[in-house]
Amino acid sequence: DQQVKQNSPSLSVQEGRISILNCDYTNSMFDYFLWYKKYPAEGPTFLISISSIKDKNEDGRFTVFLNKSAKHLSLHIVPSQPGDSAVYFCAASAYFNKFYFGSGTKLNVKP
Amino acid sequence: SQTIHQWPATLVQPVGSPLSLECTVEGTSNPNLYWYRQAAGRGLQLLFYSVGIGQISSEVPQNLSASRPQDRQFILSSKKLLLSDSGFYLCAWSVGLAGVNEQFFGPGTRLTVL
Numbered sequence: 001d002q003q004v005k006q007n008s009p010s011l012s013v014q015e016g017r018i019s020i021l022n023c024d025y026t027n028s029m030f031d032y033f034l035w036y037k038k039y040p041a042e043g044p045t046f047l048i049s050i051s052s053i054k055d056k057n058e059d060g061r062f063t064v065f066l067n068k069s070a071k072h073l074s075l076h077i078v079p080s081q082p083g084d085s086a087v088y089f090c091a092a093s094a095y096f097n098k099f100y101f102g103s104g105t106k107l108n109v110k111p
Numbered sequence: 112s113q114t115i116h117q118w119p120a121t122l123v124q125p126v127g128s129p130l131s132l133e134c135t136v137e138g139t140s141n142p143n144l145y146w147y148r149q150a151a152g153r154g155l156q157l158l159f160y161s162v163g164i165g166q167i168s169s170e171v172p173q174n175l176s177a178s179r180p181q182d183r184q185f186i187l188s189s190k191k192l193l194l195s196d197s198g199f200y201l202c203a204w205s206v207g208l209a210g211v212n213e214q215f216f217g218p219g220t221r222l223t224v225l
Contacts, residue, residue: 006154034213043201043216044155089155091214099145099205099214103154 003027004092006102013109019077021105023090030092035075038087080109113138117202117217124224130189132220134202142204144185150198197224
C-alpha cells in the first residue's frame with residue numbers, strides 16, 4: 001500500500017507560467033515532507049522541505065504548501081523555466097530515519 | 112563536505128547470476144543509509160535502510176539482501192538475479208539529527224538483467 005501518492009505522472013507547462021505539482025499521503029504520523037528533483041540517469045537532488053508545524057515554505061522560485069487536514073502537499077514553481085524539466089518526487093517521513101516516496105511527476109517546461 | 116559513491120554505474124548481468132553493488136559515504140559519521148530501486152516507469156521504492164553497522168531493516172520481501180560491514184559502507188547483494196531485478200538502484204544517506212531530515216543520493220547504478 002503506497003502511503004505517498006503522486007497521481008499525475010506528467011505535467012506540461014509553458015515557460016514563465018506556474019507549475020503546480022501535487023502529492024497526497026495517507027499516514028497521519030508523517031511529520032516532515034520533502035521534494036526532490038531528478039534528471040535521467042542521476043540520483044535525486046533535494047529541493048525543498050516542510051515540517052508539519054508549518055503550512056508554507058518558500059525558497060526562491062519554489063514554494064511548498066502543506067494542508068494537513070487534507071493530507072495534501074503541493075510544490076509551486078514560479079516562474080517555470082526549461083531547466084526545471086525533470087521528474088519531481090515528493091517524500092514523507094514519520095521518523096527521521098525512514099522515508100517514503102511518491103511515484104514521481106514528470107514536468108516538461110516548454111520554451 | 113560529504114560525498115556518496117556508488118559503483119558500478121552500469122551493470123548487465125544474466126539471470127541467475129550474483130549481484131554486489133557498493134555504496135560508500137565520505138565526510139560524515141554514523142549516517143543512516145538506504146537502498147532504493149526505481150523500476151522503469153515507477154517511483155522510488157525503499158528496499159533497505161540501516162541506522163548502524165550490522166543493523167539492516169528490510170522493507171519489501173525479495174531476493175535481495177543488504178549488509179553494512181563498516182560505518183560508511185552499504186552493500187546490496189543477490190545470490191541469483193531475476194529479470195524483475197532490473198532497474199535503477201540508488202543509495203542514499205541522511206544524518207540522524209532532529210530537524211535535519213534530508214536524504215542525499217548517490218549517482219545510481221543502472222542494472223539490466225537479461
